[in-house]
Amino acid sequence: MRTRSAPLPARRRVHFPVRCGACGEPSVHLAHGICLRCVRERDDGVVRLRAFLDDHPEATLREAGLASGLGPAAIAALVAAGRLRTLPADPGDPACDLCGAPVASGRFCAGCRRRFSEHSAHRAAAARARRR
Numbered sequence: 755m756r757t758r759s760a761p762l763p764a765r766r767r768v769h770f771p772v773r774c775g776a777c778g779e780p781s782v783h784l785a786h787g788i789c790l791r792c793v794r795e796r797d798d799g800v801v802r803l804r805a806f807l808d809d810h811p812e813a814t815l816r817e818a819g820l821a822s823g824l825g826p827a828a829i830a831a832l833v834a835a836g837r838l839r840t841l842p843a844d845p846g847d848p849a850c851d852l853c854g855a856p857v858a859s860g861r862f863c864a865g866c867r868r869r870f871s872e873h874s875a876h877r878a879a880a881a882r883a884r885r886r
Contacts, residue, residue, distance in 0.1 A: 802822040803832075815829060831859070
């Protein structure tokens with residue numbers, strides 16, 4: 755006859771500190787590779803950026819970055835994630851390698867990327883048709 759034993763205690767997860775990708779401080783809780791303090795600072799910058807853009811809708815990327823404290827890469831990531839509208843370009847901002855249009859990130863503008871993907875899809879379909 756078996757007797758019921760007390761349930762085993764749940765395993766405790768041991769979290770070891772790792773370095774934050776933004777500030778380099780050791781932290782146990784990381785969200786997307788950065789510590790909670792850096793997440794709060796980034797989110798505060800986003801709030802400042804949106805408030806600035808509400809007051810200055812024609813502001814350029816450089817002006818918005820100076821006003822919010824966010825760098826151009828952080829602002830470009832927000833635009834790419836769809837959390838922010840595209841900002842007008844400054845004369846020194848990067849341009850598309852093919853047509854020269856301003857780009858928020860990467861080497862090509864949205865139009866050239868779309869044309870390239872359509873062209874690639876067309877070539878792939880033609881290659882599949884030839885194999886049949």
